[in-house]
Amino acid sequence: MRNFYFLLNLLLLFFIFDKLSLVYTKEALAELWDVEDNELLDFFAIEKKLITIDKILQPLIKEHILSFGGTYINVKKKQVFVNTVDPSVVPIITNSSELMHTDYLNFITFVTANNSLVTLADRFLKIYGLIKQFRPKNIECYIDMEFNNIVIRHSQKKNNSEFLNSTRVYNPIFIQPSVNFSHPRCKEGITQFPILRRNLILEILGGEGLMNLLNREECSVGFWARDNYNENLNYIVTAGHCSIKRSRLAGAENFAHMSWDSPKLNRLGQMVNSDKIDRYDFGLINITDSTYLKSMTTLIRNTDSKSYAELIMEDGIEVTSYGSHACKSGWRSHVTCGYIKGLGTITTDSKGRAFKDLIYYSKSAFQITCAGDSGGPVYSYLQDLKTVGLIGIHLGRFGDFSKFLPLNIILSKGKIKLVRSSH
Structure with a gap:
């Protein structure tokens, strides 16, 4: 009997490690699209074409804003x-000079919809007014293009009933976030097993870890930036909530890599x-006088990849x-990817403060980020699977949704510029 239980535990242990290994056998983008690595470039080319078509479509349908309710792409369905609210306007779009002499129409599907862009924008603005009035806690509000409706994600643990009831007149979709597939690196007891490198100079890459030495808060390296007015000032951009600047201990925090x-x-x-x-949740760690400035790079860590570390x-x-896809590199979950779900959103925190954009x-249903990933770079792949374009920094997770602060806000509000690759 003892041998039986020993064998059972051994098999269970093997299953756990086998399951963990399966999580990291594919490229992160292949995991998202549920394809094999050798299919990635084909699907990547498809996505690029769909984004090109979508960029052409968006201004065309805005000329008929009462007749259409927005666009979205689906890479798997190509x-x-x-x-489409008014099908009679479809020929105007399909016969446009931008589309009619291309094969783009083979990649466009007009689907029946109830809400136009005007209706969605008007309802969203009115719900935003209710958010400012009732100050609900921990909600996410956005226009979901696939649902052709406004979605309000909220926690059952928070008493936001007065706000939620007030929005029903606008017929939004209410969702209580959940996760069916948790990320193994987020689970307590599963830790990283570091392999020490032989070289003595440790480069600092986007997605690696940061620690606030005062409160032991873990975050991630975002990207390298310089001051707009003084190029000698160098910063690491990360999430602002990694700091406790609001306390009496302001100025006493040191960060480590x-x-x-x-x-x-x-x-x-x-x-x-x-x-x-406070206002935008990003912070700048001054590394100007640090001996590690010379170790700062414009690279992003992707160690789990077999081909693109x-x-x-x-x-x-x-x-x-x-x-479209968005990927992030972070201290805990490393590189993971998701689909863009909400643009121009309204988010509230545990105090009811609202944050736009x-x-x-x-x-869907997967947890793709963990605590400790905040501040890490969020990016999209460019012409291949080696080069990427930065689109922001990761800020947190609510159920199966993650969120990031767009790069243009960080650069404009921080009065900084991105240090670009010299490769």
Whole structure:
């Protein structure tokens, strides 16, 4: 009997480690699209074509804003879907000079919809007014293009009933976030097993770890930036909530770097005191006088990949298409990817404070980010699977949805510029 239980436990242990290994056998983007690695470039080309078509469609349907309810792409189905309220206007779009002499129409599907862009925008604005009035806690509000409706994600643990009831007149969809497939690195007891590198100089890559040495808060390296007016000032951009600047201990915090493959802490510098930490949730760690400035790179860590262990961050770009991919590199969950779900969103925190313009990304029912990933770079792949365009920094998770702060807000409000790759 004892041997039986020993064998049973051995098999269980093997199953657990086998399951964990399966999580990391594919490229992160292949995991998202549920394809094999050798199919990635084909699907990547499909997505690029769909985004191109979507960029052409968006201004066309805005000329008939009462007749259409927005667009979204689906890479697996190889289609750009156009929510259509008035089908009689469809020929105007299909006969446009931008589309009629191309094969783009083979990749466009017009689907019946109830809500136009005007209706959605008007309802969203009115719900935002209710958010400011009732100050609900921990909600996410956005326009979901696939549902052709406004979605309000909320926690059952928070008493937001007065706010939720007040929004029913606008017929939103209410969702209580959940996760069916948790990320194994987020689970208590599953830790990283570092492999010490032989070289003594540890480069600092986007997605690696940061620690606030005052309160032991873990976050992630975002990207390297310089001051707009003084190029000698160098910063690491990360999430603002990694700091406790709002306390009486302001100015006493030091941050350290933690590589994925080394347990050693390397002291970097202090976070610059700024009201942007509260208003936009990003912070700047001043590394100008740090000996580790020479170790700072524009690369993004992707160690779990068999072929692309380091990603080249070439430039900053903006997200334009619902349904396109967004990937992030972070201290805990490493590189994971999701679909763009919400643009121009409204998010409230545990105090009921509202934050605009965060972007939501998700792989439905899957947890793709963990505590400790905050501040890590969020990016989209460019012309291949080695080079990426930065689109923001990761800020947190609510159920199966994750959120990031767009790059253009960080650069403009922080008065900084992105240090670009020299590769």
